[in-house]
Amino acid sequence: MKLTKALLGICTALTVATAAHAKHIVLESQPLDKALTSLSIKTGAKMYWKAADVQNITIERTEGDDTKLKELLASLLSGTGLKATISADGQSVFIAKGNFMVGDVAAYPIIGASILDMQQSALLDKNNLQEAEEEDFDDSEIYYQLDELDVTANRLDNVRNVAMGVHKITAEEMLTIPTAFGEMDIIKVIQTLPGVKSLGEGTSGFSVRGGATDQNLVLFNDNTIYNPNHLFGFFSAINGNIVDNIELYKCNIPSQYGGRLSSVLDINSKRGNKQKFTGNASLGVLASSLNLEGPIVKDRTSLLLSARASYSDWILGLIPEKSGYKNGRAGFYDANLVLSHKFTSLDHLHVSGYYSHDRFKFEEGQKYAYCNANASAKYVHLFGGESPLEITGGFDHYDYNTSEYFNPYDAYTLSYRINQYFGKADFTMKSIEKHKIRFGASATYYDVMPGKTEPYSSESLYRYQILQNENALEAAAYANEEWDITDRFSLSAGVRFSLFQAMGPRTYYIYQDGELPTESNIVEQKTTDGNIKTYMGPEFRGSLRYMITPDLSIKAGVNSMRQYIHKISNTLVPSPTDIWKLSDANITPQTGVQYALGVYRNFENGNIETSIEGYYKTMNDYLDYRSGAILLMNDHLETDVLPTQGYAYGVELMVKRSKGKLNGWASYTYSRTMLRQNDPRIINPTNDGDWYASDYDRPHEFKLVGNYQFTQRYSISLNADYSTGRPLTVPVAKYYDNTINSYTFFYSDRNSTRIPNYFRMDLAFNVKPTHRLNARLHTFFTIGVYNVTARKNAYSIFFRSENGVIKGYKMSVFGCPIPYVSFNIKF
């Protein structure tokens, strides 16, 4: 088409040209090089141009006389950035990005004429030559620098970040923390952070800033993990080898999370390698795992598969005969699947599945088993390449069942199950400069089977019993704005509105107003298919940061939370028989507010982070149990629990060094957690309604995680943990009770004394033998000792009346150093 036009132009020009002496030239709109060619033919002057200069330039229709070539060229080239230089005889025309110097320059100075960058071509040639001479290096120089930048960017900058009380730990950091039996364990890792307290040896439950164990939301790839333990808590439910990073929010919980009072632990798994097949295996004394990852479709779809199984049955065999547990058995397995697919660079899909199963028994004739099962799918679209929209849907499941069959006639199985279906959408808008706006909504449907007993076998006479299902819907919508008001001052403010609807079909009781629910003051029994009760309320999340210098900042924050699900447990430590109870007509949701203030200072260019954070928090409607409470197979739990009120405060000091030969962190925390029963309906409140220390109250706490790298090959890790003993109620006197004709204990005020202080030190020696990047196998092994000082830490203190004498006993889980070896292979 263009060619036709050009030809037309030439024809027209030629016809006109023959008409007169001064040729009139018309050039139609056409590509510049074609126009120049035809102009050259018409005028007889040689035209010179560079192909690179004229490409993609189309000229407008131009006309003029051939005697006025200069004017014609000027109008032809106007707007193209090109200039024409005509030689003195008019026979040569040079088209270039500037004028060549012509004219009588020797006689007259030229003003405003510029010499072209004439070195350009010569220089170009020289460069080409050098490149050919040198060896063919890739851009690895840039790559290394980027690599280094990445590391820095991954680190959560304590000073700069607006949020407070956030810890992010990467897989690399986790590897070096010594744990019992050498398993890389997420929960053990977070227990080394300030404000996170372990409940005792070998337990996976944790308390954050004085909160209860059920006030922590444990998320794995958006799925809620109800029981994060394996093997009595010696292992975490999530296989550490597939974890990419974990984030623990102790204070400023992002607005997209809710439903728990104390903290959110967000565990993100790795995503499969989209380039090549790799994997790793770890061998431990109790369990081993194998992880494989690789592309299904290269650069597009990847799969990560991981399985872990224990061969831990022998461990109970080591227990002394007199414990009676010598014939016990314990084991578990779990499996993970992570599928990632890239539709385009802006659209991604991630599917995650998780299944875990635990079983144990202490003696013949009993069985315990529990199971976590989760699945989720997340679709991410990046608007404008930077603002992600995430749509997630999933299913969470937890169940347990225990059986006792010593006697075939009363052998039974007890089971519990919770199913949870959720969907959510989150959008983060980063397109406005200095603003990061995040909003979204979520809905969760709960389906809880609170308890079921059934005969173990056909011989058994045990009664079949099933409690009524509990159903509820929890919905929430939130919006959050992060705004850098000035370079120094940033604000994050969010509001989350949550709604909880307890739903039927269910039969429930209405109790006498102004009295605690008891079986004796039931007023009415109601059955409904619809709503039983709706709770709702706003939650506020806010924080401010002011950077005094780039290395020093102060932050303040406030955080309010609502929790609609409660764990009912008859032991302090998490056990598989704990049940989760939804709020209903008689059990109100827990609420809490936390205020915090902190100062953050970095040294060594951000390598050393120091912080002081203080907090004060309140808790309402936290559940405590009445004396003689029946917690299993109870359809009306409200008659066995009590609402309590609590507050906690503390200050956390932390020093962390991320890089260097010596790295790790040390922290000291002073904190208190107090509770009281101030509900006026309680006739005889504990401690006369006065404040008493919560079970989680352990004022002093010192923690140290240190690594020293002798070389890249050898390093040692030290982990030390000191804390005040847990509060305890002890018998202080005994009296003879005439009614039962026996001595009975008189107990102290609730939690007025404490078990001995806790101290433990672990040491590990890590060896990384292979550093050759092209090696087929990379190994990493650790030799360590858990509890080096062999301190017999009290797990619990209990009292027994033996032959009329009250004897106190201290129980320790590990009374000796536990040596271990673990071995990891990456391929």
Next chain:
Amino acid sequence: MKKILSALLLLLGIVAAHAQQPFKEFIYAQTDKNFYLAGERLWFKLYNLDENNRLMQGGSRVAYVQLVGDTPNTVQCTVEIDSTATADGVLELPFTIPSGRYKLCAYTRNMLNMGEQALFSKTIHVFNALRYEKQTDKVSLERTVATPDFSVGSSLISTDKAEYGTREAVNIDLSKLPADAIMAVSVVRTDGWRMGDTPITQYAAPATTITGNLTPETESQIIEGTYTSSNGTPAVNANISLRSPVVRYYPGIVDNAGNVQFFTPLMYGVNTIFTGVEPGGSITLKSPFKAPLLDELIPVEISQADRDAVQERSLGIQAARYFGTDSLTRHSSAVEGLHRYELISRYDMENYRRFNSFKETFIEYIYELGTTTTPEGKQRVTMFDEFTGRQNQGNTLVLIDGVAVMNHEDLLNYNPHYCRYIDIYIGHYVFANQEYAGIVNFRTPRGNKMHFALPDNSREQAFCGIQQATSMPLVCRDANAAPVPQQMPDMRHTLYWNPQASAGTLQCFTSDLKGIFVVTVEGITPDGNRIHTTTQFTVK
């Protein structure tokens, strides 16, 4: 042992070179033309002659060529005299060079021993058509003959036609010339300016006597420098090294007056030379160009009538530069090493996790290397000795991209992430008065010793090495080269320059310039017969 011996032999070679006495040699320089415009190239061919005007045998290996003007206006280069006792090269006249009457000087270091009159010298006129200078006492260049006839006389050469069109092949017949002659051919448009050239046939070596005692560069190149020390320490270990993937490290000899001499193999191209010496001292390199400058540059002017022709030429030069049709082809020369280094192992750091310190890298990855602490408490790099089975405590020569690092701690503190290869040369190397138990060269991806800070006793200096063999661009020399596309200008004024012509037929191509072109052949036969012959043709 073999290595030690060869090193010692080489050392003896140096001593022998040092003892080499000055002798008589002379240079005749042939140029493609003798009137240039700023931005043009001066192509030259040098003939190294003895006092009997025959080709010099076993003469100097390096020649210096200078287009001498006044102080800032001098263009110079160094060329290699090859085994035929000739050299060729090019001087690029910058666009900024002022108009004037210049002097082309060509000489060897040895010739400086015979005084100024021994240097070859001829007048070259340069006109800058881009730069107007208000001068009062200009030399006006006039055309001597309107159309000189170069075909007169008994020309031994001929062209296939007398007239050609633009961009047409021209065949030049040189078959009547002696087959063993060493010749250079130029085809240049004659613009009428003939300024009394002395052809080789009329050249006679000047009568001189040897008075100086500069060492002739018959074996190696000699780079001179001056050693200065802030604390009066005498230099023991003066050295120069070049940034290079292979070892290019040369020791120097320092005399009591602080003069340093480095005997190096021929070094090609523009280099950056790093000098190293004991802490507290430094070495400044001296320029090898010794031709005396003109006190005053005599300006040149062109008559009004001749300006159109000059303008056309100037436009052609500018266009060629802009369109890139004048790009030179530089033929890289093989790197010559003084010692035969034996690369024992090369560690590709890409295959290995980079540690934060080289010390750790040595321990974990490179068994040949280690570190030791000197009695002064400084860290040094040591090398594994295969014979003793332990780390050798002797000197290790540590280089980064070929640049010697005197204080090993500087390198041990360098970030290993910048390092791509570690090359290890095991063995004993003797350099002048220093013995090394091995050489280790740390190489960065681009060979630019990324972020490595040289200490004060190291100097980085630009050094104009020997010009690499250079060919004329595009169609000028090779008949098989691709022709210039039609829309690209081809306005060569020098159509053809071949400094290594031989008897036979040559082919060149005419450009877009029209006019009378002169073919000039100059040369010399091994038995001393000198040749100068011309012919001409017209382009219409």
